[in-house]
Amino acid sequence: MYPDERRILLTPGPVVFSIDNLRYMLSTVYEHTSIDFAEIYGRAIKKFRSIIGANGNFPVFMFSGSGTLAMEASLINILKPGSRVLVVSHGFFGDRWAEIARVNGYDVKVLYSDVGDIVDLGFIAEELSKGGYDALLVTHVETSTGVRADVRSLASIASKYNTLIFVDGVSSVAAEPLDCSRWGVDVLVTTSQKALETPPGVSIVALCTSRAVKALEANNGNVRSFYMRLSDWRKVMEAYEDGRIAYHATPPTHLIVALERALTRILEEGLEARFKRHYILAKALREGIRALGLEVVAKREEIASNTVTAVYTPQGVDPIELRRRLARGNIIIALPLHPALRGKSFRIGHMGSVNHNDIVAVVALLERTLASMGVKIELGSGLRAVQQILLTENL
Ligand SMILES: Cc1ncc(COP(=O)(O)O)c(C=O)c1O
Incomplete structure (x- = not known):
């Protein structure tokens, strides 16, 4: 039925998306090796950058997968093996950051909030001030409790202690204010099926600072995944942005068409x-x-x-x-x-x-x-x- x-x-999530987005998605079948499709992809990347406030041409990755894959891909590509990470967990998805970091062999410490609350910023700063942390992982909107973290302040604390900050923006991007490069959010991950108003199936990872790009490049040889290797995807994304074709694995063509349309409508709303x-x-x-x-x-x-x-x-x-x-x-x-x-x-x-x-x-x-x-x-x-x-x- x-x-x-x-x-x-x-x-x-998934949320309702407009019939207009659906119509675009179903208007034709694009093959991923066509210039028409490359141009749509390139526009989607550029529009996404402006929605999250990513300056310049920092890399944005979009490939088949969900939010969880974006989380995992970001960690294994940017953090060298054995890195120490501090997770700020406000619930189910904060715990997911910790679990993904653990199964990938990182040294993980978690600060937990009470249910319905967030971890005190002073407490986080105190922990980071002890030194030795390579990354701070946080969920912008914790979907299990409906609380929002103060990402702007967290980014500033992380930068003070020379720690990369990874933000899970799955339930916030395009609905909550977020200005990644200016705030100093190094890495942002999200997916298509929430406020981006597109069916599930696109993993998105965005680097928003030059130190995140440096970390990615420095860790290139350590990535133990073929599909998720961002150095390969980077060539594909850059090609699409230039209106050229490259291949690592088949992208979700229909979803990218729908996403590009949704991003256009989001920017039209303002x-x-x-x-x-x-x-x-x-x-x-x-x-x-x-x-x-x-x-x-x-x-x-x-x-x-x-x-x-x-x-x-x-x-x-x-x-x-x-x-x-x-x-x-x-x-x-x-x-x-x-x-x-x-x-x-x-x-x-x-x-x-x-x-x-x-x-x-x-x-x-x-x-x-x-x-x-x-x-x-x-x-x-x-x-x-x-x-x-x-x-x-x-x-
Ligand atoms: C905040 C948050 N992070 C991560 C995820 C995981 O995303 P996915 O289910 O697309 O893998 C979700 C899913 O709802 C989420 O709400």
């Missing part, structure tokens, strides 16, 4: 307008949720992300049953990922093409559904809070 095309998908839209919608959702008497997992407004919100379920409400009932009402939300939140929370994704109607609809269905499950809810209370913010912010 196929899902109802009018359902509202509010998972934190980054400031886009960040503001995400900010207002996220705030309206959180206020609506709180007005229903529910608790948001992110402990403070200033660390609550603009792309995903994790929420504690009211006493006695099973998240699986809640999700099932919402799905019957044609709105799809996500179950928890963080081990400490399993069985007692749910997540709503609000990134990409999300709009005010999505937020109104999900809060309306949530209040009706929770009321039908016996939770004491005053119908309309969540909606009133949402409407108030949308009205005030003129969205």
Whole structure:
């Protein structure tokens, strides 16, 4: 059975992408050795750089894979064997950085936050000041709890202690402000299926500083992977940017066409307008949720992300049953990922093409559904809070 095309998908990835992107994707079959395709690829790389604030011609890599592959590819290509890394973990995906680093033989130390919180910057600086760390790994938006790290400050701390910073921007790129080169983010990884509004399947690694490029070049001989060897991909990416053809492995041709179109639309909306839209919608959702008497997992407004919100379920409400009932009402939300939140929370994704109607609809269905499950809810209370913010912010 196929899902109802009018359902509202509010998972934190994959997200809804516009019919226009799909139309471009399916307009024809490009072969990866055609100049037409090389030009599309080249444009995608350039547009991506401007979206993340990567200066100049620092290398950007796009190839078949997911966010996890981008994380792993970035580490094994840039960090020499035996490097010491400090992971700042705010949940499930921070832990993933640590696990990927461990299985690749790096010497890993992890600083953990409480659930729904972030690790104190002073604590991180203190650890780095002990010396000996080659890299700091952090998740910009932790999709399992909905908290956002202060990447700008982290980059400045990392640079002070001469440590490379790797940022997982899977749930933030194109939705949260990010200015990689100016902030000093050395390496950024992401993927296509979140705020980039493209189907899953493109791994993206971007180097944004000259010290990251130097580290990549210095580590060239140590990479124990053929597919992920970025020195080979670099030649391909440079060729595409020059409108020439090169080959390392077949790229995801349809997805690159869709991604290039999505990046164009993102730049047409304008980054400031886009960040503001995400900010207002996220705030309206959180206020609506709180007005229903529910608790948001992110402990403070200033660390609550603009792309995903994790929420504690009211006493006695099973998240699986809640999700099932919402799905019957044609709105799809996500179950928890963080081990400490399993069985007692749910997540709503609000990134990409999300709009005010999505937020109104999900809060309306949530209040009706929770009321039908016996939770004491005053119908309309969540909606009133949402409407108030949308009205005030003129969205
Ligand atoms: C913050 C974050 N990092 C990494 C990943 C892993 O990406 P993928 O599932 O595309 O491998 C995800 C997936 O949701 C994520 O949210």
